[in-house]
Amino acid sequence: MDRFGRLSLIASMLAVAPAVHAQQRYDIIDMHFHADLPDAEGPPGSTVCAPYTNWLPRDPKRPIADYLQRFSVRPNCPHPLVAPTDAAILRQKGIAALERFNMLALAGGAATTVERYRADAPKRILPSAGFGSDGTLPPTDELRRLHAAGKLAALSEITSQYAGIAPDDPRLEPYYALAEELDIPVGIHLGPGPPGTAYFATPAYRVAAGDPLRLEPMLVRHPKLRLYAMHAGWPFGDAMIAMLFAHPQLYVDVAVLDYAYPEADFYAYLKRLIDAGMEERIMFGSDNMVWPDAIAVAIERIRHAPFLNERQKRLILHDNAARFLRIEG
Ligand SMILES: [Zn+2]
Numbered sequence: 001m002d003r004f005g006r007l008s009l010i011a012s013m014l015a016v017a018p019a020v021h022a023q024q025r026y027d028i029i030d031m032h033f034h035a036d037l038p039d040a041e042g043p044p045g046s047t048v049c050a051p052y053t054n055w056l057p058r059d060p061k062r063p064i065a066d067y068l069q070r071f072s073v074r075p076n077c078p079h080p081l082v083a084p085t086d087a088a089i090l091r092q093k094g095i096a097a098l099e100r101f102n103m104l105a106l107a108g109g110a111a112t113t114v115e116r117y118r119a120d121a122p123k124r125i126l127p128s129a130g131f132g133s134d135g136t137l138p139p140t141d142e143l144r145r146l147h148a149a150g151k152l153a154a155l156s157e158i159t160s161q162y163a164g165i166a167p168d169d170p171r172l173e174p175y176y177a178l179a180e181e182l183d184i185p186v187g188i189h190l191g192p193g194p195p196g197t198a199y200f201a202t203p204a205y206r207v208a209a210g211d212p213l214r215l216e217p218m219l220v221r222h223p224k225l226r227l228y229a230m231h232a233g234w235p236f237g238d239a240m241i242a243m244l245f246a247h248p249q250l251y252v253d254v255a256v257l258d259y260a261y262p263e264a265d266f267y268a269y270l271k272r273l274i275d276a277g278m279e280e281r282i283m284f285g286s287d288n289m290v291w292p293d294a295i296a297v298a299i300e301r302i303r304h305a306p307f308l309n310e311r312q313k314r315l316i317l318h319d320n321a322a323r324f325l326r327i328e329g
Helices: 002-014 064-073 087-100 111-120 140-148 170-182 212-221 237-246 263-275 294-303 310-325
Strands: 028-034 047-049 080-082 103-108 125-131 154-158 186-189 227-230 251-253
Touching: 028 087, 028 154, 028 227, 028 310, 047 064, 087 103, 087 111, 087 294, 103 111, 103 154, 111 125, 125 140, 140 170, 154 170, 154 227, 170 186, 170 212, 212 227, 212 237, 237 263, 294 310
Parallel strands: 028 103, 103 125, 125 154, 154 186, 186 227, 227 251
Antiparallel strands: 047 080
């Protein structure tokens, strides 16, 4: 207690008049927007449930195609979203959602695709580099070039968990060092992949590589790094809260949980983080992938969360990301 007492005394001595806040330009910031092509999630035109009501069992005797038929081709759910198969329509619908909700999006993806989105919506897209799901990592020189050209505001989504590469893997070290040096944020995929992904898409995906505790050595090694755990490390709430508590520079997003996960589970997980006192560390993300209609569902579920007050909704939908990105006052 003594130590906290001294800290608060010092804090009050250092207190200064609050800064004048700049006019806020956006209502919502999406920290997990993908600038994708229609084949980014398997065969174009697939379906996602918004939300899924349960996670189906798979009979391993049956071909995986049978399972995929029920999971992402023709799932049986009350609110299915079907992906556009045309790249221009996919892009236009994504941008239309950003306009409709007056949003800024940190947009991850291949540089050419991100730039194509940005050409259509320069004020709504912050360009970011996404990489890692197949285990291929980009040369850091290439990232430096993009940054120098004003085409790189963050490294996200780093999806190396799909290749079994955990956050503390030495192969990722050059990217943390680069982000710290360039003072740009890092978003790392931590947690869920599509159920069964190790059997049909990314054989090296491992749940264990998404353990939030595996962020720790790197956070300590790079104390100036701005990093957020995407998907809030679902479902490792205990470890995620321990990490947020011990490392106050760490943030999370709640992407994909907010539209695809059963409502009771998403709300329980989010409430757990809120109850633990993390309301100023949770950021909105959609993880729209190839389903632009998911953005509206994700926003509505935040807006209608019965346990969030208006301030907490604002923090999650905008203010926390603005602070994390150091924009908008
Ligand atoms: Zn992800």
